[in-house]
Amino acid sequence: MNSLVWLNTWYAHYWQTSWQLHSIVIYQNDNIIAIAPFYCQNEKKWHLPTLLYPLGQGEPESAEVASEYLDILISPGYKDIALKELALCLRLMKVDQIIWRAALSNSHICALITCAFKYNIQQNNTRYLVETKRWSIRELSRNTRSRHKRSLNQFQQYSAKCVWIKPENFKDYYQTLVSFHQIRWQEKGQLGAFFHPNFNAFHQQLLLNNSDSIKMSAILVDGKAIAINYYLSDATTLYFYQCGWDDGQYSKLSPGLALHIWSIDNCNHCYYDFMMGSNQDSYKSKFSNVKIDMVNLKINLNPIRLFAYKVLEKWKLALTK
Template structure:
């Protein structure tokens, strides 16, 4: 028999910390963006104007076997139509502040997804006045949650729609560096070996920042390199957001002592040339952000060079996968010969009068956009 409980306060959320990650590693959704550290830090930075709506499930023995890491807020569709929305914690930020917490999901003990998520959805659907729509962002296309959600919508006569499909690029790591190089295209292999030779003949140094005492200087270097490059392109850069920067400085204080975060800095003649910001979790490395100095040097591709150094370190550490996270499958990340994972944004909504207005208005706007594209 399952017992469901709502977690509505930050204090109750905090009390789950000892059990949260223990359940996460037993789930099919095990990833760094669903750890207690990541989600609680996000809530502390972005929780204003939102309400916690976490739902947990325990079995007859009191063991935690399911977490729905949800929040509630009110959104205005088309500027005039208010909807009470449920969504994952760590999603729904303003675009300028967006953390990009990929692979969000329900956290459920493997083998019990249908039972536990089914019970959670039945409970949530029964709460008529609590919410109008559920928008779940960056959930894996292959997640067992997808079919359970779709079936629940059909049973409850609710609407189901995939709003967006994107891709994360990942690269399985072989056991040796030589195997890794052989798996690359000839062009990329040439770029790496060319810049490795150039770097070996220059005054270069690779600095690895993985201790709390070194973080402030390393992070400052990353931010300066990243911001200067994007500002030169006429764009603000992600660290122009105070909330984005605050999230990462707070998260680092939690992850560094656990060996889950590091920054690589490539120096040339004593000056930073490139920086790379990584997360490490579950034998995987996640390449999250970078910064490059625009300079005329014998190193043609400092971004590729520092990533190749980081991959060599990951292979030496016997990590099994490099995840480039979300990106254009045809963009610069594609040169690493990676594979693709689909991630979805899905919307569930109750059948009600304002949902009909939403659907009609959405169709009208889509039609107008098609006409505009046709005549432009």
């Protein structure tokens, strides 16, 4: 998720000419020891609050690809001196708010925010990770195991099978995934993740140019997919990103549960990563045997200006009614 390929693809589909790059680079003896990849939104718009984001986040919510685990880069052995210099630079920036979502609690950005502003960071989310060599279906709750057993028995009646999709077939399965996902969410009165053309274009570019970092698993019945999981991958980790299934004939057979369990059991990676979820009532907690604290950071550096903007927006909205 924190790769150059991901960030370049994000830049290609989301960067706006009105945004201003504010990356900080720290040198020692002509050697780079730290890079903080910041940029500003609304810097030249006096009527809007100036927002500081990391590269890879800040796109419109309706088109959000939800980059996670982004962080500042610091050379080993230079953390203390780098954080001190970065904190000084950050305090001098004329911004109203810093927004950095889906950061690991032990990340450099959390340490920097604490160092720069004495900010008390509250852990509010969790990374749900499966260490595949230590995982067993026996770790699931009795109810979940019973549900999975019923699912398998029912799928056997359809001669269903689970498979990893070959890269040459990604394009077709991606379109099926999009269709499954959108139908399900639009029936609930929501737009669905694949609604925005920029979101679709982002993932289609990844599929076209970086298929080696994509994985898909599926449940097939008579050669046709009835459930699909879409993953990003690196050398050690399979990152679960999105899913879709036929919400008609097969929805009561728990296809999502069945496909996750098969994919974990048949994963060649060290880790199967569900990524960030809420602390409470996340379905991801059913599977995870490693839980890591995560945070969404929103630092209000100019609360008066932010409050005034919020009041003005409410007033403008009231006038339109």
